[in-house]
Amino acid sequence: MEPPSSLLPTCVPWQGLLLSASLLTIYSIPTMAEPTVESMPPAVLEGKTVLLLAHNLPDDLSAYRWFKGEGLLDKDLIIMYDMKSQEARHGKLYSGRETLHPNGSLMLYNVTLEQSGVYNLNIHSADLGQKSVFVDVSVYPLLSKPSVRSNRTAAVEGRDAVELTCEPRLLKTTYLWQLNGKQLPDDNGTILSQGNTTLTLLEVSRHFKGPYECEAKNPLSASRSIPFSLDVFYGPDTPEIFPPNKYFEEGKSLWLSCQAESHPKAQYSWTINGKPWNSKEEVFIHKTSVSNNGLYACLVSNPATGRNNSTVKEITIVEELPKPHIQIKNRTVLEHHFVDLTCVSENTGVSIWWTFNNKRLEATDRVTFSWNNRRLTIDPITKKDAGTYQCEVANPLVSRTSDPVNLAVLYQPSESFPVSALVAAGMAAEVLAGLAILGGLAYFAFFKKLDTSQTP
Structure with missing residues (x-):
């Protein structure tokens, strides 16, 4: 908006100039700031001091009063001051720990938690009339160790x-x-x-x-x-038995440990096949036998909680496992015939499987196994079946493998030269070789005798 002077015409009577000058004078008077009160500091610990600092109070102030709270009741009056008589009067909330300053500010000493809250500075002036200005005072306790x-x-x-x-x-x-x-x-x-x-x-x-x-x-x-x-x-929780193994080898030591989460520490005891064994966390048997088979129960208790718990583990003692061997009637077999191989083991209840040329042997229409895998039958046999056979036996702990058995397969190379002829030729060759050896020995003996008779 343009100032009032810009709206005046170029030539005006002197009365208009006076009015314009008056308007300009009023327009240029600065607006007076509003009165406020500031708490210094904004928050204070009990027992400390806080100043309620007044700002922008009017110059024509005639009186002012401080109240605790937002009202103007006599019961809430702390102190008042009359500018004309320059006299101060204490109200009902005055405690002797308040000081009023000439500029209208109020100092509170040794404040308590009850002095937290809103304070009201009520002022009287010719220009403003009566006006209240508010300030909030926050008093916090000085905390000791809880x-x-x-x-x-x-x-x-x-x-x-x-x-x-x-x-x-x-x-x-x-x-x-x-x-x-x-x-x-x-x-x-x-x-x-x-x-x-x-x-x-x-x-x-x-x-x-x-x-x-x-x-x-x-x-x-x-x-x-x-x-x-x-x-x-707390506890005892369900105990655990270590190691988790179920099987142990005959003749070796057996060690079991029982552990349960508990506070205080649990009390332990063991039973074996229902009979008390010991009252420790561990079971140790130096040299086991099949008589040590059975159910091993760990019992735990906590007198502080009055609770008990237990767990049971089945233990099986496994016999020693010697190496097996293979029984076979003939290690040289004619093609299209059959062969039986038997895996012989001193142990019962073992698992058995067969290998051919170090590869696991599976059942086919020609390769069959007995119900317990102890006997292997190949019928009919072919030249592809020639090679190395082994059987392996195992219990839950260890396995043992037999010595290899080499199986040879004789087969007919062509129809014009039957396999029987090959066999006969082979036998004839063996006979001739034997006769040659015998003839050589006789010849050597004859000349040896002749040489001895001619010696002087």
Whole structure:
């Protein structure tokens, strides 16, 4: 918007000039700032000092009054001052720890928590008339070290409830809880009440065991309690037996260990096939035999919780396993005939399988096994079946493999030269070789005798 002078015509009477000058004078007067009151500092600890500093009070102030609260009741008056008589008068809330300054500011000494709240500076002036200016004063307690009180120092898991209280309980104070140095997590089994000063563990678990701390804090101070240790008794859980093995070799040692989660430490005992064995965590048998087969039961108890638990493990002692061997009638077989191989083992109840040229042998229409795999039958046999055969026996602990058996297969190379001829030729060659050896021996003996007779 343009100033009022820009709206005047070029030539005007002198009365118009006077009016314009008056308007310009009013327009140029600066607007007076509104009165305010500031708390210095904005927040204060009890026992300290706070100044309620007044700003922009009018010059024609005639009187002012300080009240606690937003009203103007006599019962809330702290102090008032009359500018004309320059006299101050104390109200009902004056405590002797207040000082009024000439500029209208109010100093509060050694403040208490009850002095927190709204203060009202009510001023009187010719220009403003009567006006109230408000300021909020925040007084916080000076926190000392809190302490934790509990209805019990030890509890049983799943049975007991625990109530922890942080003392003292103060106004304008926030309370936080920590367990094992970490902020207490949200849990369905915990309840915070009484402004978080009370922590209730509805049904304790082992996870609630440890040192508890409560921290009291406000914007100006903080303090943490000495840790309170809560002990939680639990268990015994279902025990575990180590090692997990079920089978042990005959003649070797047997060692079993029983472990169960428990606090305090569980008490242990063992039974073997229903008969008491010992009251230790371990079972040790130096040299086992099949008489040690049976059910091994570990029993655990916790007198602090009054609870018991157990677990049972079946143990089987396995006989020593010697190397097997293969029985076979003929290691040279004619093609299209059949062959039986038998795996001989001193042990019963073992697993048996066969290998051919170091590869697992599977059943086919020509290759069959007996019900317990001890006998291998190949019928009819072909030249592809020539090679190395072995059998392997195993119990749950170890396995043993037989020495290899080489099987030869004689086959007919062509129809014009039957296999029988080859066999006959082979036998004839063996006969001729034998006769040659005998002839050579006779010849050698004859000349040896002749040489002896001619010696002088």
